[in-house]
Amino acid sequence: MPSQGPEQGAEPLLYAATSPDAGGYYGPRWAMVGPTKPISLPRSAQDKAVAARLWTEAEHLTDVSLPPQKL
Template sequence: MLYAATSPEAEQGGYYGPRWALVGPPGPTRPPKKGLDRDAAARLRAAASERLTGVSVQACTRSFALAAMPAWRVPQSRRDSRL
């Protein structure tokens, strides 16, 4: 991580680590296959966000949808609790 933060050769979005898997000088390397799994990344991001903030992604989506609706489309029972 120090190499990526301080080296002038480090590129934005690059992946850096030991040259020979677990040992060696730091430099550009390929991330492990599990690190490229976008579905796993999305699940991890959602779980970590919910754990750290205490707010579920579904709750945010519903609240945003209600806030974006014109008042006449919001169900009467929800109008007072919009804000």
């Protein structure tokens, strides 16, 4: 299975968190190895029900809640 070192593996996260040009989802090609670039959000990450469950669990585990956001 293809892999990359920790420095290159952390690059998409660091880019998304620190670049003033960031504004999307970043990763290597096929989300496995390669240089950082904008990529499409995986279909599995677009499930609103899963996102809601994840958010609820994160609030429960951290004991932190944010007011609902108006879209």
